[in-house]
Amino acid sequence: MARCVFIDLSGTLHVGRKPLPGAIEAVQALRQAGYRVRFVSNTSSKSRRYLQQVLGEIGFDIALDELFTAPLVVRRHLLKHNLRPYLLIHPDLAEEFADLPQQDPNAVVVGCALEHFTYANLNRAFRLLKQGAQLIATGRTACFEGRDGLQLDAGPFIAALEYAAGTEALVLGKPSPDFFAAAREEFSCPLERVTMIGDDARSDVGAALKAGMRGMLVQTGKYRPGDEELIEHTDAVMVANMSEAVERILAEY
DSSP, X not given: OOOXXXXXXXXXXXXXXXXXXXXXXXXXXXXXXXXXXXXXXXXXXXXXXXXXXXXXXXXXXXXXXXXXXXXXXXHHHHHHTTOOEEEESOGGGGGGGTTSOOSSOSEEEEOOOGGGOOHHHHXXXXXXXXXXXXXXXXXXXXXXXXXXXXXXXXXXXXXXXHHHHXXXXXEOSTTOHHHXXXXXXXXXXXXXXXXXXXSOIIIIIIHHHHTTSEEEEESSTTOOTXXXXXXXXXXXXXXXXXXXXXXXXXXXX
């Protein structure tokens, strides 16, 4: 039975448009060893097509259907429940939802809108929520490692909307167990045969361990000393980088 590896993108494989040292070779080694690989990400400021293009430009050979993202899961949810979203997202992600009806919204979708988290946009979302719209989030990640350091992700803005509107977001990306379950179902891999590699102690590693998978925390990207203490599960493995993570996987299995 095949073994599967889920890999985070930003901070684990690359930062901005620069691959992290050894990451390209590490992914190649997994493939050559026969592992089934899926790239799972809460990245919600870019479409999957754009992500594939950028990753290809910096050296990663990744097929579009290998990218499993939170916006993809959100799109499926909207279609399944006939929801009309108000999109509080970055314009570069808009193509993922372009064919969905958006008149008279009955849902608010929040992704990493970056500079588009304006007062006007947040206030419109707030008013829709007060009128009964459902709040749907791509993830609760607080921050990510950008080109010039840490940057705010969608999490803090989701928390603000929850507080102001007196509601609770439906989180469809990491750390939701449903996100990992949906990604795993496409592989038909048993939980105990899946390893998640990422730089976020809570959303990547802690959530994967809670879902019954193995978790490996890389000390790259957003990782800061002491982050490992945020992981409640004692079976977490900490490694220096993607190269060491793959070396451990190949040596142990």
